[in-house]
Amino acid sequence: MTAGFEQLRQAAEEQWDLLTASDTPVITVGTATCGRSAGALDTLDVLRGELAGRDVECRFVEVGCLGPCYAEPLVTVSLPGVATVCFASVDIKGARKIAAYVAGGELPEELAFATTGSETIPGIPDLMDAPMMKGQVRRVLRNCGIIDPGDIRHSIARGAYSGLQRAMELDRDARIGELDRSGLRGRGGAGFPVARKWKFCIDAPGDTRYVICNADEGDPGAFMNRSLLEGDPHAVLEGMIIAGLTIGAAEGFIYCRAEYPLALERLAVAIEQAEQAGFLGADALGPGRPFRIKVKEGAGAFVCGEETALIASLEGRRGMPRPRPPFPAVSGLWGCPTVINNVETLASVALIFQHGADWYAEYGTEKSKGTKTFALVGNVQRPGLVEVPLGTTLREMIFDIGGGIASGHRFKAVQTGGPSGGCLPEEKLDIPVDYESLQEAGTIMGSGGIVVMDERTCMVDFARYFLDFAADESCGECGPCRLGTRQLLRILEDITQGKGTASDIELLEGLSHNVIRGSLCGLGQTAPNPVLTTLRYFRDEYVAHVEGRTCPALACRDFIAFEIDEEMCTGCTACAVLCPVDGIAGARDALHAINAAVCIKCGVCSDTCAFGAVETVQATP
Amino acid sequence: MATTNLGPVLSAFERRPESLISLLQAVQEQLGYLPPEALGTVARHARVPRSRVYGVASFYSQFRFNPVGRQRVAVCRGTACHVGGARFILEQLERTLGIPEGQTTEDMEYSLETVACIGCCGLAPCLTVNDEVSAKLTPKKVRKQFKKARK
Numbered sequence: 001m002t003a004g005f006e007q008l009r010q011a012a013e014e015q016w017d018l019l020t021a022s023d024t025p026v027i028t029v030g031t032a033t034c035g036r037s038a039g040a041l042d043t044l045d046v047l048r049g050e051l052a053g054r055d056v057e058c059r060f061v062e063v064g065c066l067g068p069c070y071a072e073p074l075v076t077v078s079l080p081g082v083a084t085v086c087f088a089s090v091d092i093k094g095a096r097k098i099a100a101y102v103a104g105g106e107l108p109e110e111l112a113f114a115t116t117g118s119e120t121i122p123g124i125p126d127l128m129d130a131p132m133m134k135g136q137v138r139r140v141l142r143n144c145g146i147i148d149p150g151d152i153r154h155s156i157a158r159g160a161y162s163g164l165q166r167a168m169e170l171d172r173d174a175r176i177g178e179l180d181r182s183g184l185r186g187r188g189g190a191g192f193p194v195a196r197k198w199k200f201c202i203d204a205p206g207d208t209r210y211v212i213c214n215a216d217e218g219d220p221g222a223f224m225n226r227s228l229l230e231g232d233p234h235a236v237l238e239g240m241i242i243a244g245l246t247i248g249a250a251e252g253f254i255y256c257r258a259e260y261p262l263a264l265e266r267l268a269v270a271i272e273q274a275e276q277a278g279f280l281g282a283d284a285l286g287p288g289r290p291f292r293i294k295v296k297e298g299a300g301a302f303v304c305g306e307e308t309a310l311i312a313s314l315e316g317r318r319g320m321p322r323p324r325p326p327f328p329a330v331s332g333l334w335g336c337p338t339v340i341n342n343v344e345t346l347a348s349v350a351l352i353f354q355h356g357a358d359w360y361a362e363y364g365t366e367k368s369k370g371t372k373t374f375a376l377v378g379n380v381q382r383p384g385l386v387e388v389p390l391g392t393t394l395r396e397m398i399f400d401i402g403g404g405i406a407s408g409h410r411f412k413a414v415q416t417g418g419p420s421g422g423c424l425p426e427e428k429l430d431i432p433v434d435y436e437s438l439q440e441a442g443t444i445m446g447s448g449g450i451v452v453m454d455e456r457t458c459m460v461d462f463a464r465y466f467l468d469f470a471a472d473e474s475c476g477e478c479g480p481c482r483l484g485t486r487q488l489l490r491i492l493e494d495i496t497q498g499k500g501t502a503s504d505i506e507l508l509e510g511l512s513h514n515v516i517r518g519s520l521c522g523l524g525q526t527a528p529n530p531v532l533t534t535l536r537y538f539r540d541e542y543v544a545h546v547e548g549r550t551c552p553a554l555a556c557r558d559f560i561a562f563e564i565d566e567e568m569c570t571g572c573t574a575c576a577v578l579c580p581v582d583g584i585a586g587a588r589d590a591l592h593a594i595n596a597a598v599c600i601k602c603g604v605c606s607d608t609c610a611f612g613a614v615e616t617v618q619a620t621p
Numbered sequence: 622m623a624t625t626n627l628g629p630v631l632s633a634f635e636r637r638p639e640s641l642i643s644l645l646q647a648v649q650e651q652l653g654y655l656p657p658e659a660l661g662t663v664a665r666h667a668r669v670p671r672s673r674v675y676g677v678a679s680f681y682s683q684f685r686f687n688p689v690g691r692q693r694v695a696v697c698r699g700t701a702c703h704v705g706g707a708r709f710i711l712e713q714l715e716r717t718l719g720i721p722e723g724q725t726t727e728d729m730e731y732s733l734e735t736v737a738c739i740g741c742c743g744l745a746p747c748l749t750v751n752d753e754v755s756a757k758l759t760p761k762k763v764r765k766q767f768k769k770a771r772k
Binding site for chain 2: 033034036037038069070072217218219220221222223226258259260261296297298299300301302313314315316317318319320375377378379383384385415418449451453457462465466469473475578580602603604607608
């Protein structure tokens with residue numbers, strides 16, 4: 001370890017101690033995108049205002065996302081000599097209560113989510129025993145929601161760049177060996193062993209090499225990479241620098257979605273600070289060995305998550321994939337050998353060099369080592385971002401960590417792997433989440449999106465949703481994907497609109513296999529997966545649509561009607577006033593009735609009725 | 622159209638074909654959309670044919686060829702939002718703002734669009750107004766939020 005780094009680290013630790021063992025109160029507020037959308041910036045404003053008004057001196061720190069999105073905004077208060085408490089769902093009223101607590105008042109126990117330090121308070125769980133946190137192993141996410149992502153010293157105090165120092169002491173073979181022993185596989189979805197990818201790149205002929213970080217998290221329903229970039233950007237930078245050092249690159253690119261403005265902002269700050277500290281720049285990899293990182297903003301194309309399309313986009317072209325081989329490791333950016341890894345993969349690389357391969361591999365299964373982050377969303381009690389050892393079952397994730405299904409409803413299906421993945425039913429919930437087991441069940445790990453559905457979701461409509469997405473995002477280069485996804489979509493639209501026939505099901509199956517076989521890149525090769533898995537596990541729903549002329553989930557509009565329950569209707573006129581087509585008759589205090597002839601089935605009446613008087617019923621298209 | 626003022630915006634980028642996407646992003650940031658004259662200016666700066674500029678600009682969903690409203694309302698159509706009823710949110714907005722998806726109100730105040738996923742899935746369904754996120758929406762909340770704004 002160089003003396004320079006040691007000095008930096010000591011200074012960083014002093015800074016970190018100011019936060020963790022401060023004489024003045026320290027208040028942290030999670031202001032990542034999810035926190036902000038729950039109102040965290042208003043919460044922060046109120047806290048600042050209230051405490052300034054009371055003349056209480058305290059430090060405010062904006063941190064990233066801790067994970068339990070359902071409990072945002074999250075505020076952590078550390079008072080000298082008192083256990084540090086994390087508060088959940090802190091709205092403006094809650095912020096006032098917390099300000100009073102900081103000023104010496106009572107602890108608002110009803111808002112307390114967990115204690116986060118070594119000191120505890122009876123009746124309040126420790127952070128890792130709190131709802132949604134229990135059962136997780138936080139390694140990649142260990143700093144998210146804890147440190148100020150805008151202060152490199154926090155990251156360094158928590159271990160950042162010590163992995164790079166260690167990597168510099170090893171020779172190239174030892175670095176590859178370390179990665180190989182860790183068993184790390186690509187976290188972007190395909191699960192290719194990282195050590196092998198890097199070795200291919202090293203062995204490829206060429207003088208110039210590049211490192212690319214794929215931060216084009218395009219899967220709808222997934223935000224693991226966004227959270228990591230917003231909460232701990234240095235973890236990703238460190239992984240990229242280690243990659244550059246190992247393969248012999250002087251330049252790296254981060255290709256990040258334009259839809260993540262805050263992540264882009266935090267990356268820019270992190271890169272500037274890493275340059276000032278000397279981790280990036282002219283002598284980053286040793287005297288006279290430069291390494292620089294540039295951020296390129298994506299422009300809204302899902303296919304750019306595919307590595308050859310991403311490279312085309314970086315080169316300023318239409319983001320269209322090309323046949324492989326040659327793989328980017330041999331011929332990538334501008335034809336040069338290029339290592340391209342996902343955000344989480346690179347953050348894991350940094351961890352492996354900080355703690356060693358054996359430490360990393362102590363979790364996971366035989367073939368899938370380590371931990372993995374997942375975005376657990378949909379009809380689950382506690383949606384948010386979680387990290388668990390690979391091999392954890394879907395049931396543990398959904399029911400133990402996610403708290404199960406929202407009250408009054410029951411589990412129906414879980415979808416993994418985004419538009420390239422598939423839907424699994426209840427009987428598959430006990431399979432371990434690893435690359436092979438999911439594939440065997442017909443879906444994929446993907447980048448980590450897990451969408452939970454209850455009985456209100458129609459599986460045919462859900463497959464239609466993904467094909468709509470795939471058809472829209474197909475780049476148009478190859479026929480099987482361009483035309484095939486569109487045709488699959490048309491058939492699914494027919495079925496969900498009551499125009500399907502029994503032969504459509506067979507047609508869907510046959511066409512799906514042809515699209516998989518004939519498509520050029522991963523987008524087309526996996527786009528039919530949502531269709532095939534729903535056909536495999538929920539075939540009866542397809543049959544119900546085409547033969548029984550019903551939508552069992554009461555979701556497809558052409559199969560339903562709205563009716564008013566005589567017993568429940570109070571005649572309040574709320575629905576009649578809001579009906580966009582004036583389709584509800586009934587004076588005040590008189591029973592209302594829906595005119596089926598004009599009803600557009602927008603659902604406004606059902607959404608509006610405070611008495612649950614509007615029922616959804618089966619109707620024949 | 623003030624395309625003559627694009628000089629300072631363009632000069633921040635290298636005059637090479639690989640700057641194309643960044644150039645288009647910067648121009649759109651400045652003008653709100655990509656008028657035809659601007660495509661020509663970008664082509665000259667990046668030293669590529671106009672056809673290539675149009676090819677790239679029309680490929681990516683971020684780029685627009687028509688002016689947009691001062692308030693750009695984008696409804697998330699991500700998976701979690703879909704499961705949470707995003708289409709009802711979109712339909713409610715179409716009714717409240719009086720425009721279909723992809724259009725702008727006559728007074729140029731509101732544009733209504735959809736976005737693939739804004740990564741706020743834990744608080745679905747959601748939308749953004751000029752990058753500001755509103756979450757955990759219902760048609761009722763949306764109606765309230767925008768009714769007020771329309772007055």
